[in-house]
Amino acid sequence: MPTSYVKRILDAQIYDLVVRTPIDEAPQLSLRLGNRVLLKREDLQPIFSFKLRGAYNKMLSLGKAELAKGVIAASAGNHAQGLAMAAQKIGAKATIVMPTTTPQIKVNAVKALGAKVILQGDSYDEASDYAQRLVIEKEMTYIHPFDDPEVIAGQGTIAMEILQQVPERLDAVFIAVGGGGLCAGMAAYIKTVRPEIKVIAVEAEDSACLDAAMKAGRRVRLKNVGIFADGTAVAQIGKETFRILKDTVDEVITVSVDEICASIKDTFDDTRSICEPAGALGLAGLKKYVGRTGAKEQTLLAVECGANINFDRLRYISERTEIGEKREAILAVTIPEEPGSFKAFCASLNKRNITEFNYRMGGASQAHIFVGVQVVSDDDRYNLVADLGDKGYPVVDMTDNEIAKLHIRHMVGGRAKEATDEMIFTFEFPERPGALMKFLTRLGDRWNISMFHYRNHGSADGKVLAGLQIPRKDRKKAHVFLDDLEYSWAEETENPAYQFFLS
Known part of the structure; x- marks a missing residue:
C-alpha cells in the first residue's frame, strides 16, 4: 500500500518554491543523551513550516x-x-x-x-x-490540510530528502502528528525504501487522536482537544492518513506540555532557533524514547516541523522548561515559624540551588513555603523529598501539580478568614480579545468571587483559578450552573496546593 505513494513523492515538482532543508547535528543534546541526535530543519522553509x-x-x-x-x-x-x-x-x-x-x-x-x-x-x-x-x-x-493524497505526497518529500542526506545508519525518525499528513507521507516512503528504520509518531498528550485510534483499531473523535500545540490540535486522525499510519508506524509516543517546552529550549541551545510547540513534538518524543528504552549510540532524527510562534508565549514556555527537563522540583514544605528557620532549611538542601521561594506568614507556629529546587532527574527529586522528610520537614511534591505551577506560585500567602463556604474551580476558555470579560459576564454575580487568578500566557486558551463562596445547600445547583456555562471546568477545592497556601 505505501508503495503507491513513493511514485507520487518522487514525481512531486515542488522545488521551484520549496527549500531542500538541511539536517543539523544537535551536539549538546547528543552528548547528554548518549546518541547522535539530528534535526531536520523544516522551520527554514519560506513560511517557517513544512x-x-x-x-x-x-x-x-x-x-x-x-x-x-x-x-x-x-x-x-x-x-x-x-x-x-x-x-x-x-x-x-x-x-x-x-x-x-x-x-x-x-x-x-x-x-x-x-x-x-x-x-x-x-x-x-x-x-x-x-x-x-x-x-x-x-x-x-x-484544499484539505492533511487528508488528501497529493498533500500527503508533498509532505513525504521530507523523507526522500532525509534518506538522501543520511545514507548511512539511521535507527529511528520521530515525527509530529496532528491530522497525520506529515507522518503518513514520510512513513509511506521510509517503510518502502528503508523498512529497517523505525517510524515513531509523536503527539501532545491532550490531542493524541492517532494514539486513540491505534488503541481502538479505528478512527475515534476526541471529546476534548488541548491547544497548547496548536499546529497539531486535531480531534480526529484523517481517514486516508490513518489507512497509511496503522500499517507503517512502529510506535506512538505522547508527550506533556512540560516536555514540549523543554524540547523548545533544547532546540534553541543547539541551533539558536525557536520552534513552535508542535514543531518541538518530534524532539520531545525522541527524548522520551531514549529515557524509556535506554537507547545508546544510535542515530535518531527528529523533524523540527515549524517555527510560527507568538513571541509572548515564550514567557510561559520558559517557566515550564526546567520542570519539563526534570531539572526543577516544586515543593510545599512546612518549616517552624521562628527566627533562623529559613536559613536552616536552606542548609538542609546540601548546596542545591533554590530557583524560587514564596512565603507569607500564615500562623503562629508553622510556615508553609512554596519552593523550587534545582535537581538533575526525577530520581534526584525523589531522593530530595525523602531526604527532607528524614530531616523532619513535612514535604508535598507539587512538581506534577498543574494548579501549583499555573496559579498558586503567583498567589502564595493570600489567605482570608472571611472567605467562608469557598469552593475552588479551574476554568478554560478560548483566548481572544474580550474573552475574559465574556467569561466574567457569563459567570455572573450569583455567588461572590473570593479569589481569582488569570494570567495571559500568549496561548490559545485562557486559564482561570477562581474561588466562589457557595453555601452548601447550593452546591448541587452550582455544578449544574457551571455545566451550562459551556466552558471547561473542574473543582479543585481539595487540591493540596490550595490547601497549603490559600485555604
Whole structure:
C-alpha cells in the first residue's frame, strides 16, 4: 500500500518554491543523551513550516477550471500560509478560514501573502465546518490540510530528502502528528525504501487522536482537544492518513506540555532557533524514547516541523522548561515559624540551588513555603523529598501539580478568614480579545468571587483559578450552573496546593 505513494513523492515538482532543508547535528543534546541526535530543519522553509510542501503539490495537481474557482482551506495557521504562498506563486485566489484562537503571527503572515482570511470558530473543526459551507455556497475548490493524497505526497518529500542526506545508519525518525499528513507521507516512503528504520509518531498528550485510534483499531473523535500545540490540535486522525499510519508506524509516543517546552529550549541551545510547540513534538518524543528504552549510540532524527510562534508565549514556555527537563522540583514544605528557620532549611538542601521561594506568614507556629529546587532527574527529586522528610520537614511534591505551577506560585500567602463556604474551580476558555470579560459576564454575580487568578500566557486558551463562596445547600445547583456555562471546568477545592497556601 505505501508503495503507491513513493511514485507520487518522487514525481512531486515542488522545488521551484520549496527549500531542500538541511539536517543539523544537535551536539549538546547528543552528548547528554548518549546518541547522535539530528534535526531536520523544516522551520527554514519560506513560511517557517513544512506545510508549504503539501499545499503546493496539491495546487500543482489542479486543473485551470478548479483554480479559476479559487481555493479555500481551514487551518490553524501553517497550512494556511503554505496554501497562500502556493496560490500567490500560481496566481490563484485563496481564502483561508482560521479559528479565532489562531496566534496573530500566523493570521498576519497569511494576509501578507495575499490570501483572504476569515476568522470563524474556536477550533480547527469549527473552522473546517464553516469552510465546507463556503465550498458549497461559492463552489470553491477545497484544499484539505492533511487528508488528501497529493498533500500527503508533498509532505513525504521530507523523507526522500532525509534518506538522501543520511545514507548511512539511521535507527529511528520521530515525527509530529496532528491530522497525520506529515507522518503518513514520510512513513509511506521510509517503510518502502528503508523498512529497517523505525517510524515513531509523536503527539501532545491532550490531542493524541492517532494514539486513540491505534488503541481502538479505528478512527475515534476526541471529546476534548488541548491547544497548547496548536499546529497539531486535531480531534480526529484523517481517514486516508490513518489507512497509511496503522500499517507503517512502529510506535506512538505522547508527550506533556512540560516536555514540549523543554524540547523548545533544547532546540534553541543547539541551533539558536525557536520552534513552535508542535514543531518541538518530534524532539520531545525522541527524548522520551531514549529515557524509556535506554537507547545508546544510535542515530535518531527528529523533524523540527515549524517555527510560527507568538513571541509572548515564550514567557510561559520558559517557566515550564526546567520542570519539563526534570531539572526543577516544586515543593510545599512546612518549616517552624521562628527566627533562623529559613536559613536552616536552606542548609538542609546540601548546596542545591533554590530557583524560587514564596512565603507569607500564615500562623503562629508553622510556615508553609512554596519552593523550587534545582535537581538533575526525577530520581534526584525523589531522593530530595525523602531526604527532607528524614530531616523532619513535612514535604508535598507539587512538581506534577498543574494548579501549583499555573496559579498558586503567583498567589502564595493570600489567605482570608472571611472567605467562608469557598469552593475552588479551574476554568478554560478560548483566548481572544474580550474573552475574559465574556467569561466574567457569563459567570455572573450569583455567588461572590473570593479569589481569582488569570494570567495571559500568549496561548490559545485562557486559564482561570477562581474561588466562589457557595453555601452548601447550593452546591448541587452550582455544578449544574457551571455545566451550562459551556466552558471547561473542574473543582479543585481539595487540591493540596490550595490547601497549603490559600485555604
